[in-house]
Every structure is written in C-alpha cells, then in structure tokens.
Amino acid sequence: MRGAAVVLLAAAAASVAAADVGGPALDYALNCQGCHRADGAGTPGSVPALAGSVGKFLRVPGGREYLIRVPGVAQAPLDDAATAAVLNWILARFGNDDLPADFSPYTPAEIGRLRRDPLTDVERVRRDLLDAIARSK
Amino acid sequence: MTDERRWIDRFVETAARQMAQRTSRRNFLTRLGSALVGSTLPLLPVARAADDSRLPPPDDAALKGDAGDPKSCDYWRHCAIDGFLCACCGGSQSACPPGTEMSPVTWIGTCRHPGDGKDYIISYNDCCGQSLCLRCRCTRTEGEKPIYFTSKNNDLLWCFGTKSRAVNCSVAVVLGVATKS
Known part of the structure; x- marks a missing residue:
C-alpha cells in the first residue's frame, strides 16, 4: 500500500509540465534571476533584494535614473525595448506596492539615454538614495 | 514539565487515539493518493534547492x-x-x-x-x-x-x-x- 502511494505521488509530480516562460519574464530569468532570484529576494551580503525595495527608488530624486544606470541594467545584453519591458515587469512584480502615484513606465528611448551614462560609484549613489528613501518615510 | 505541557500532551494523545480508532491508515493513504493525483500542484518528489519556481523536467528516458x-x-x-x-x-x-x-x-x-x-x-x-x-x-x-x-x-x-x-x-x-x- 505504501508503495502504491509513492507511485501515485510520483505520477502526480510527473504529470505537471515545466512552465512556459516568455517575453520580459524570460529576459528576467536569463539575465537577472541568477543573482536576484526568482522571488526577487536577492542574497543578503551578495545581491540586493528587488522585492519590497526596487519600487521605493522611484519615490526619491535620482532613483528613476539609478535603476537604469546600475551596471546590471546598463550593460545587460538586451536592446533598449527589451530592457524597458523587463524593468517595467520587475517594477510591477516586485515593486507594485511602492510605486509613486504618478509613476509612468520606462520607455525604450529613456533606457537608451540613461544607459549611456553608467554609474562610476554605484555604492555611494545607492547609499545616498537609500538614505533619501529612509528620510522620506 | 509544566502543567500546561502536560495538558497539551494529554490532549494530543487523546485526539490521536480517537483518530486511530475511527480511521484506518489504508483509508487515509487511499484518500491522500487520490487527492494528489487530482491535484495540479507540483508536489513530491521534485528536487527543489534554490527557489519555488522549479517544475518537473522533461522525460529523458527515450533519449539516445x-x-x-x-x-x-x-x-x-x-x-x-x-x-x-x-x-x-x-x-x-x-x-x-x-x-x-x-x-x-x-x-x-x-x-x-x-x-x-x-x-x-x-x-x-x-x-x-x-x-x-x-x-x-x-x-x-x-x-x-x-x-x-x-x-x-x-x-x-x-x-x-x-x-x-x-x-x-x-x-x-x-x-x-x-x-x-
């Protein structure tokens, strides 16, 4: 009986096909998820979290630009349209509760302009923005 | 052991004995198996390590x-x-x-x-x-x-x-x- 139950369990698992992933979700999986993880939790001490964090940057001056100028985004092997799409997907998925009321999605032209001006001192800019976010509460 | 823990132990023991008298393990396993086969959720035995997005891979048995x-x-x-x-x-x-x-x-x-x-x-x-x-x-x-x-x-x-x-x-x-x- 126990063996039959195990067979039933295995059949239940095997009957589920791997999920289809496309569009910005696929670009996230292939270009961002390896470090930021599927749930956007990041890895403390190594990789910043997106979940519960990324949307807050849009509420302080310079934050909107920062999200594009960080190396992972500015240098991503994606064209401007795909980069805009994945950024907007990330904000909807991991930052929706934190977006300002007047938020407008990133456009490909905006991505193209900002990524040509990458950050040279990411840590300092990030620290200043996090301080501004903390003060704005 | 505190009185509170003794009370919890007695309660759990009584509940377990009553369940054992009313139900059979075979009946439980049959119902559990039916529920799992009917489920669309990926349950066991799926290897999971990094996150919950992992789903069963394709079948490799026929590959040459x-x-x-x-x-x-x-x-x-x-x-x-x-x-x-x-x-x-x-x-x-x-x-x-x-x-x-x-x-x-x-x-x-x-x-x-x-x-x-x-x-x-x-x-x-x-x-x-x-x-x-x-x-x-x-x-x-x-x-x-x-x-x-x-x-x-x-x-x-x-x-x-x-x-x-x-x-x-x-x-x-x-x-x-x-x-x-």
Missing part, C-alpha cells in the same frame, strides 16, 4: 546515447556547464551531494531538449562546502558570454550566499520552457 546520461558532459542539460558533474559526485543532475549546500546565486541559460525540441531554462548552481569533486569534469559553452558579462560567464565560482566558498560540483536544474512570446 549520452544526451540522456546525467553523468555525461554530452547530457542535454549540460550545454553550458563548466565544472564537475554532481551526478558523478554523490548527487544528481539537480541535487547536491550530501554535505554540500547549493548556491542560491547562479547563472542561467537555455538548452534544447533533443527529444521534444524545446528550449529549456537551465540554472547552473554550484554545490558548495567541500573541496573539488574532481570527477566528470565538463566544459561546454553554449550561450556563455565573456567574463565582462559576469552574470553569463561560467568560469566563475558561484558559491555566493553559502556558508562556504569552496566549490564541489555543479548541477543543471530545469526552471521552465523558454518561449518566444
């Missing part, structure tokens, strides 16, 4: 030659692996050997399954916490990018976010199917 052998560099999932195969080191193609910890930080690519022709999203996680396994060394580079694209390079050791930075071997975990839409 080394494309279906997880201990071979030519195994279909290994199209961009660089390291020692965990399947040769006491683990499997998707599970770390005992005593090692799977790195949550990883690099991700796609490999085409020779059976169904679909491109699957593959996560190459390092297993960390023991010295190099030194068995089944593979170097394949489909979709790999130069070292200045660090997130897409497999020459790096990927033991980030783990207790130890020592790498033992690498797994190739199926995360999903890549589609164009």
Whole structure:
C-alpha cells in the first residue's frame, strides 16, 4: 500500500509540465534571476533584494535614473525595448506596492539615454538614495 | 514539565487515539493518493534547492546515447556547464551531494531538449562546502558570454550566499520552457 502511494505521488509530480516562460519574464530569468532570484529576494551580503525595495527608488530624486544606470541594467545584453519591458515587469512584480502615484513606465528611448551614462560609484549613489528613501518615510 | 505541557500532551494523545480508532491508515493513504493525483500542484518528489519556481523536467528516458546520461558532459542539460558533474559526485543532475549546500546565486541559460525540441531554462548552481569533486569534469559553452558579462560567464565560482566558498560540483536544474512570446 505504501508503495502504491509513492507511485501515485510520483505520477502526480510527473504529470505537471515545466512552465512556459516568455517575453520580459524570460529576459528576467536569463539575465537577472541568477543573482536576484526568482522571488526577487536577492542574497543578503551578495545581491540586493528587488522585492519590497526596487519600487521605493522611484519615490526619491535620482532613483528613476539609478535603476537604469546600475551596471546590471546598463550593460545587460538586451536592446533598449527589451530592457524597458523587463524593468517595467520587475517594477510591477516586485515593486507594485511602492510605486509613486504618478509613476509612468520606462520607455525604450529613456533606457537608451540613461544607459549611456553608467554609474562610476554605484555604492555611494545607492547609499545616498537609500538614505533619501529612509528620510522620506 | 509544566502543567500546561502536560495538558497539551494529554490532549494530543487523546485526539490521536480517537483518530486511530475511527480511521484506518489504508483509508487515509487511499484518500491522500487520490487527492494528489487530482491535484495540479507540483508536489513530491521534485528536487527543489534554490527557489519555488522549479517544475518537473522533461522525460529523458527515450533519449539516445549520452544526451540522456546525467553523468555525461554530452547530457542535454549540460550545454553550458563548466565544472564537475554532481551526478558523478554523490548527487544528481539537480541535487547536491550530501554535505554540500547549493548556491542560491547562479547563472542561467537555455538548452534544447533533443527529444521534444524545446528550449529549456537551465540554472547552473554550484554545490558548495567541500573541496573539488574532481570527477566528470565538463566544459561546454553554449550561450556563455565573456567574463565582462559576469552574470553569463561560467568560469566563475558561484558559491555566493553559502556558508562556504569552496566549490564541489555543479548541477543543471530545469526552471521552465523558454518561449518566444
């Protein structure tokens, strides 16, 4: 009986096909998820979290630009349209509760302009923005 | 032991004895099995290490030659692996050997399954916490990018976010199917 139950369990698992992933979700999986993880939790001490964090940057001056100028985004092997799409997907998925009321999605032209001006001192800019976010509460 | 804990013990014991008198284990297993077969949720026995997005991989049973052998560099999932195969080191193609910890930080690519022709999203996680396994060394580079694209390079050791930075071997975990839409 126990063996039959195990067979039933295995059949239940095997009957589920791997999920289809496309569009910005696929670009996230292939270009961002390896470090930021599927749930956007990041890895403390190594990789910043997106979940519960990324949307807050849009509420302080310079934050909107920062999200594009960080190396992972500015240098991503994606064209401007795909980069805009994945950024907007990330904000909807991991930052929706934190977006300002007047938020407008990133456009490909905006991505193209900002990524040509990458950050040279990411840590300092990030620290200043996090301080501004903390003060704005 | 406090009176409160004694009370909880008595309550649990009484409830368990009453359930044992009213129901049979065979009946319970039958109902559980039926519920699981009817369920669409991925339950057991699915290897899960880095996150909850993992779903059962495609069937490899019909694949010919080394494309279906997880201990071979030519195994279909290994199209961009660089390291020692965990399947040769006491683990499997998707599970770390005992005593090692799977790195949550990883690099991700796609490999085409020779059976169904679909491109699957593959996560190459390092297993960390023991010295190099030194068995089944593979170097394949489909979709790999130069070292200045660090997130897409497999020459790096990927033991980030783990207790130890020592790498033992690498797994190739199926995360999903890549589609164009």
